[in-house]
Amino acid sequence: MKKSLLAAAIMSMVCSSTVFAHGSCDTELHGYMINIKDEMRAMSSDVKAGDSQSAVGHVEALITYFEKSRSEVPHKFNHDDLKGEELKIQTAEYQKVVDSTITILKDLKGALQSGDSSKVRELFGAIGEQRNLGHSSFKDC
């Protein structure tokens, strides 16, 4: 009995709705996003510590990861089986959000270099909004 209970518990974890509904998310994009999260954390602790020069290095890395992410296809597009015109429209939408994120990061680099801390704060908020927009529109895993 114990064995079958354990098996059932394991199955219910493995087949949780997220795993079942969306599949695993072992994409190149997922890997870039993990790097983006790490770079964001490092950048924000540099800003708190007043090390703008090091923060600029992390912003440059963020720009590179978003440039790489731009040519990736979100898992959701495959999961939803998007094709033809619909795939084209959604890809253009996705790239638009990535492009505006890159523009904000370039502005952030400028604000860090000129020591404009209120602008830095404002742009942090704008990056958070891009993340929410990107995840609510294109992330399903």
Ligand code: HEM
């Ligand atoms: C600085 C801002 C961002 C951070 C820190 C971030 C972080 C992450 C992290 C940690 C994941 C992995 C899954 C998770 O743990 O939830 C993820 C996944 C994802 N993110 Fe972001 N993200 C950011 C911005 C964006 C933007 C702007 C977009 C879209 C334009 C985006 C699209 C996605 C997608 C589509 C996935 C799922 C991966 C896939 O479909 O293959 N993210 N993100």
